[in-house]
Amino acid sequence: MIRFGICNELFEGWGLGRTCAEVKGLGYEGIELAPFTLAELITDLGKDRRAEIRRTIADAGLETIGLHWLLARTEGFHLTSPDPTVRQATQDYLKALIEATRDLGGSLMVFGSPKQRDIAPDVSREDGEQFAAEVLAAVTDDLEAYGVDLCMEPLSTAETNFLTSIEETRGLIERVGHPRVTLHLDVKAMSGDPGGSVEGLIRAHGGVAGHFHANDPNLRGPGMGDLDFGPIMKALVASGYQNWVSVEVFDFSPGAEETARQSIACLKRSLAEALA
Template sequence: MIRFGICNELFEGWDLARTCASVKRLGYEGIELAPFTLAPLITDLGKDRREQMRRTIADSGLETIGLHWLLAKTEGYHLTSPDPFVRARTQDYLKALIEATRDLGGSLMVFGSPKQRDIAPDLAPEEGMRLAAEVISGVSDDLEAAGVDLCLEPLSTAETNFLTSIAETRTLIDRVGHPRVTLHLDVKAMSSDPGGTVPDLIRAHGGVAGHFHANDPNLRGPGMGAVDFGPIMQALVASGYDRWVSVEVFDFSPGAEETARQSIETLRRTLEAARGA
């Protein structure tokens, strides 16, 4: 069943309890967390504090969806670095993020982090693919043990030079070959995917996606830009996608609650229409 969540960085400057109360009041069922909003590094967030956060979210009536923006505002981590020490550090940090996701009550992690996956200019694309698969394969046992999915996010060529289409991302997923490593779909990113229109891409890949972000290429929420979410929701339903749809925005200027309100109203209306079609 499709359920609606929202990413917490929109509520910048708010404490977690206030954020959760607002999110719940507006009608969301889940909250997705950016690690940099919790601590400078996820390893700085102790077990006791994780448990407090988990209780705060649960006591508000929400579920923890998981973590995204995994490597944002960190240094020294990189998925395709030719330096084995950097790759080993990245692998260790991903393991720490997996543990934190489990401790916070989440079940997935979204790997976007465009600058921490860029392939160096002197590195062949195939070598970048091999190195990324090596790092991700090295955390697959941890994902399985924690019950956490790692969802790889295609992004536009304006953001990165690696995993810039769903097709390329699925190549990496197939190479890793583990059921806990799966595809993430994002409306903003799909808007520039060379593989087709957003609804067509959803119909083709939604059935295997582990997570979905709803937004507009203008960096605001659903219904706050030119994208028509009617066909998007129709495609999601038709694809058999039955997981979280999380609102993720990058332009906070309309305000957190107004953005959250307009977004969920759009998502609810278009999902209801899609189910009735």
């Protein structure tokens, strides 16, 4: 069953209780958390505080979807670094994020973090891919133990030089070869994917995706730009996708309440049309 959630960084400056009340009141069922909104580093977030956050979300009648923006606003972590010390630190931090996801009540993590995965000019493509695969493979036991999926997100060439298409990302996922390392789809990113139209990409890959972000190429929420979400939702339903659809925006200027309100109205309307 497709359910709708929203990413919490949109509500910058709000307390978590107020955010959850607003999100629930608008009709969302889940909330997705950016670690930097909770603590400078996830390892700074103690067990008691994690339990308190989980209770606040549950008491509002919401579910914790998981974490995204995993390495944002951190230093010393990088997926394709040629330095084994950096890769070890990245692996260790991903393990800490996996445990935190479980503690917070979530079941997935979205790996976007474009600057922490760029392949450096002095690193070959093959070496960069191998470094990334090694780091990801090293955390699969933790993913399995904590029941968390790590969803790898293709991004545009304007953001990164690594994993810039669904095809490339699925190649890395296959190289890792573990069911807990899976694909993430993002509408904004798919708008620039060389593999085809957004709807075509969803129909081709939605059935294997572990998570989905809804947004407009203009960086605002669904229904707040020129992109028609009717065909997108029809393609998602047709693909067999049965997981969360989270609103993730990057332009906060319309305001958190207005963005959240317009976004879920668009998504609910589009899903109803797709199921009719």
